[in-house]
Amino acid sequence: MIHTTAIVDPGARLAEDVEVGPFTVIGPDVEIGAGSRIGSHVVIKGPTVLGARTRIFQFASVGEDCQDKKYAGEPTRLVMGDDNVIREGATLHRGTAQDRGETTIGSRNLIMAYVHVGHDCLIGNDCVLANQVTLAGHVTLGDFVILGGLAAIHQFCHFGSYAMAGGGSIITKDTPAFVMINGNPAKPHGLNLTGLKRRGFSKEAILALSESYKLVYRQGLTVEQALAAIRGRFSLPETDAFVASIEVSSRGIVR
Structure with a gap:
């Protein structure tokens, strides 16, 4: 052998x-x-x-x-x-x-x-x-992460579970769970919806994550305000994981 x-x-x-x-x-x-x-x-x-x-x-x-x-x-x-x-x-x-x-x-x-x-x-x-x-x-990667070819992640960054980076992305901030990013510097481009569906996430969970994403990225709220709103509105394991992946950030999240 x-x-x-x-x-x-x-x-x-x-x-x-x-x-x-x-x-x-x-x-x-x-x-x-x-x-x-x-x-x-x-x-x-x-x-x-x-x-x-x-x-x-x-x-x-x-x-x-x-x-x-x-x-x-x-x-x-x-x-x-x-x-x-x-x-x-x-x-x-x-x-x-x-x-x-x-x-x-x-x-x-x-x-x-x-x-x-x-x-x-x-x-x-x-x-x-x-x-x-x-x-x-x-660098810390969660579970079921996908990183496209030539992507590079800066030291000490966290990249959340079920998140995805497009090819050639330059990642210098933390990436929340379930989020899809791309570019140089990397910017958020919505949820990794295809990945969530392939992994069998429920419609309820995907809808709650979509609303949570909007609170963080599209409502003009501070991160702290958005997380408080998510906690007040949802009590699912998936939204809890989304919030936790942001709270652990030490470099700030991609915006």
């Missing part, structure tokens, strides 16, 4: 059925779960934990030292869940001691070719990062 030209450090822990392709290098303190397939010319450096059924394509670099001048060789980590797909040339870096010390990626994510995930990022589940998406350090 391990190609004869691959180099696997004795300190690495691979499940018995893990496949490793030609000329791949796996360092110490790397753990790879069952059913995983690692392609050719991949470099995995630890401490790194990859869950079950991970699929990594050629020339990806996973768990490398971060690109941060403050980093001084501390044993920080990269931890990924199950069923993730990492395409060609992607670069995923470990965390820094100045933050959580860990870059965390959930399960069932598709990380396409030449994507960069910077240090200390926190990515949820079921996200799609299209070709050449770039996440700076300390």
Whole structure:
């Protein structure tokens, strides 16, 4: 299951059925779960934990030292869940001691070719990062996020669950859950209605989210006034999540 030209450090822990392709290098303190397939010319450096059924394509670099001048060789980590797909040339870096010390990626994510995930990022589940998406350090993505090709997110930004960014977007502010953004700088363009319908959200929830979006973006209210109005009008889990994704903002939301 391990190609004869691959180099696997004795300190690495691979499940018995893990496949490793030609000329791949796996360092110490790397753990790879069952059913995983690692392609050719991949470099995995630890401490790194990859869950079950991970699929990594050629020339990806996973768990490398971060690109941060403050980093001084501390044993920080990269931890990924199950069923993730990492395409060609992607670069995923470990965390820094100045933050959580860990870059965390959930399960069932598709990380396409030449994507960069910077240090200390926190990515949820079921996200799609299209070709050449770039996440700076300390970026947080919720669940079911879609980022179009060449989109870039500034450090410390939050990008809410079920939100979507169009290709080439430059994102320097926080993006509320369920919102669709696009442009340079990125601006809101309504709710991600197609995504909500595909994910089975009820008509009641979509209507309430649409009204909540209008309160934030189209009524001339301050953010605080809009959130108070939403709380007073709706009591659904979806509108609560929308409000929470704005309240967590430290950089201000896209406007």
